[in-house]
Amino acid sequence: MSARCAPKTSCRVPPILTLVHTSAALLATGSLAFVLWTGLEERGTALTFGVLIAVGELNRRSGPHVREAAPLGAAGALSYALLGESAGAPTHHGAAQVVTVVLAASLVGSVPHVGRGQGPLADQLARRVLTVGFAAVCFQPLYNQGTFAQWGGPAYALLLLALLSLTALCDAVLAAALAHSRTRWPFGPLLRDELRALLGIGSAVVATGAVMALAVAVAGLWALPVFSVPLLLTQLSVRRYAAVRCTYRQTIASLARATEIxxxxxxxxxxxxxxxxxxxxxxxxxxxxxxxxxxxxxxxxxxxxxxxxxxxxxxxxxxxxxxxxxxxxxxxxxxxxxxxxxxxxxxxxxxxxxxxxxxxxxxxxxxxxxxxxxxxxxxxxxxxxxxxxxxxxxxxxxxxxxxxxxxxxxxxxxxxxxxxxx
Amino acid sequence: MEAVPARARAYVACVAVAALLCLLPLPAVRTPWWEVALLAALSAGCEQAAAHRRFAGTFYPVLLAGAFLLPPPAAALVALPGALLSPVEQRPRGLRRVWRAAQLTVGVWAAARVHGAMGGRDTVLASDFPYALVPAVVAVLVFCLVLSLLDGGILALAVGAPPTPFGQWGRIPVRRAWRGLFLRSLAPVAVHGLAGLMMAVLWRSPYGPVAALLVLLPMCVSWWVFAQYHRERAAHQATIRALVQAVDIKDEYTRGHSERVGQASMMIARELGMDDDRIEVLRFAGILHDVGKLGVPTRLLRKDGPLTPQERRIIELHPEYGHEMVRGISFLGEARAAVLHHHERLDGSGYPYGLTGGQIPESARVVAVADAFDAMTSTRSYRRARPVCAALEELERCAGSQFDPRMVTALVHALSRHGWHPAVTADEPGVPRPRPAVPGPTGARR
The missing domain is CATH 1.10.3210.10 (Hypothetical protein af1432)
Structure with a gap:
């Protein structure tokens, strides 16, 4: 049953897939070159977020019934993209640095998974790079120019939320397009499923991303470990839910075999x-x-x-x-x-x-x-x-x-x- | 309202008075009323949503955020409307509401008092980070301690009385009850406390309450997923029962037998001091032990008249059929071995493999005793039920040759302590049909 649920790769690579992978690769190499040229800003912050994302990736769970495989990694990456201040002092990292740090941390965190031979890694990485790049490109240049300086506190919080929601929508479309091109299942229902998943764990990821960015702005990097705990809890609940769904499926399959026996x-x-x-x-x-x-x-x-x-x-x-x-x-x-x-x-x-x-x-x-x-x-x-x-x-x-x-x-x-x- | 002892009522009244005393200094302190109102509305809203969607447990982050933000009497007030308005399913509703409100009020007041005394409110205002954690952690500990002390008090005073937090029965040693309550509630309350702290810090930050509200969203999602998990688990257990009911369709003689064997297996396992997970697995083992009868032709199960040796052999295939069915259900664990081996005997004369003594899995030895006990004590169409004591004597007689003496002793002890009250939901006394005196395919044969 699960073998059939798994996406099938055809011999000819569909054009959408090539397009997504190429643009992600271009974005990644461009950012990397830029960062190598200019050097890293605020290494401590970059390192902390990198560790958070890598830990989130390490806890990644793959399977046919998992919507957001690494919510902690996703939330950490998004909050780094939207980070404007740390403990009251403005930050200076640009969009290129965000993409580089997220890419490096995701790669480090995926090493054990690749070692175990799990998962279509390229798709996930491409999605992560493109969505984070989108959020960072929308936010960082404007912020660093001081466009948001005169926005009041609550309005700024709402702005972050709106940006993240937009990013999540784009991510859903991207995910549906990738799944469509890999499996040739109809695009409409795939997109509908992705959007529905946004209401569940997707909204938790978006809210956590926004809150982490705001909390780091107020309280400094200490906010990260404190706030990772609730999201880890969500991840745990999701995992247990997936486990019980899986055993439920097994039970139904056994009930079905009663007639055969x-x-x-x-x-x-x-x-x-x-x-x-x-x-x-x-x-x-x-x-x-x-x-x-x-x-x-x-x-x-x-x-x-x-x-x-x-x-x-x-x-x-x-x-x-x-x-x-x-x-x-x-x-x-x-x-x-x-x-x-x-x-x-x-x-x-x-x-x-x-x-x-x-x-x-x-x-x-x-x-x-x-x-x-x-x-x-x-x-x-x-x-x-x-x-x-x-x-x-x-x-x-x-x-x-x-x-x-x-x-x-x-x-x-x-x-x-x-x-x-x- | 009949079952509430007077001392429990008095206890609830005392706690309620204590709660009122906590609220008494309210006019004397400078209370930011709009913050109290907003937090109270949030808390009440969460409670309502929780009750509406049948979530488990209380939603503490808002209450704890109140304790981190406000002076103690104001923080205590935050808990009041939500607890008083929350829908209560079991009777007596009024008493339960008062109890809940009083308990939360006292708990939040104590947490806020300790937090304030350690200078927590200033660290929250300055978002002074590693140090803001210290008062918060202590406040969470105090909150947890107060709640479990109050709960433990009512457990000790009136076990089984309606305000009891869990549906427990039988007497519980007070100290164990308190320790268990404290440890069980600590982890969830600590996580809620962290979220509450983040909420409080953001509330006081330039971003204001809007940002603080965002903290609640992941918590709510987590809570919702947890509720989904419980719902799915309940559905799953119902499905396991359905496996058994599928047997009932074929063999009407043994209706209710599986549930009762599950119950007896659970009693034996508990008496042997097994941990909770294993007890649950053994209950499933008891419930599912005869599921392989689905594979036996219906004609044979319903046959009126003595079985030929060949027909007996076919019926004796049912443990293997059953194992074939359940082996794909991974969470059943050792219950699968019990399904396969529950007709083995200690002396090696059982089936399907003729295992002896310790070769037989422990789970199978438990289920064998439970199966034989229920087969003897329930009414079958071809004979009357035997009394429990006669059945136990018979089990003790066969201990060592057929049954594991340890399991038999455990069953005897468990029955002497709790008695035998099988759930009779599925046990309808149908019209008895003539049935041959040859023993059926249950464990009663000897």
């Missing part, structure tokens, strides 16, 4: 249907929460068969009479309702055998993918194509045309022509 469905069937449903759902532009509902429903779509006294041959429900299919679906919905999973999952399971015009989209997807999986499973080398053809012919009544088309796209794109690869 009981001999009602062939081994791996629920898993394959879930993975393929997720791909189809993504192709149709479902959002992240909707995809989770779809995946859980696909995993548990056969659970109603447990209440049959005798197994259906090979678990092939698609060939049963419609009334029987509906009965099994309703029984499955009843089991799912007891599980405490989101009620939306139960609805999808319940309605998977309804005529497709009355079904919610997720139920249509589960129904079509399940039928495809059952038909293609034992049909030999030509099976997938024959199965797809049968679904197309049946679209008038049973299977939703747009879902079948999305399925065809996914299959041709990911070369999932053999179901055994699931």
């Amino acid at each position: 009981a001999g009602y469905t062939p081994a791996g069937h629920a898993h394959r249907v879930a993975a393929l449903s997720r791909e189809v759902g993504r192709d149709l532009g479902l959002s992240r929460p909707e995809l989770t509902v779809l995946e859980y429903a696909a995993l548990m779509h056969d659970i109603g068969q447990l209440s049959l006294v005798d197994p259906v041959p090979a678990g092939a429900t698609a060939s049963l009479p419609l009334a029987e299919q509906r009965r099994i679906a309703l029984l499955g919905g009843a089991v799912v309702r007891q599980t405490g999973v989101d009620a939306a999952v139960a609805v999808v399971v319940e309605r998977q055998a309804d005529p497709c015009r009355e079904q919610p989209l997720a139920a249509r997807i589960v129904r079509a993918v399940n039928a495809y999986e059952e038909k293609a499973r034992d049909a030999g080398p030509g099976g997938p194509l024959t199965a797809l053809e049968e679904l197309r012919l049946g679209t008038a009544g049973d299977y939703a045309p747009e879902v079948v088309e999305a399925l065809a796209r996914v299959l041709s794109r990911d070369c999932l022509t053999s179901p055994a690869t699931g």
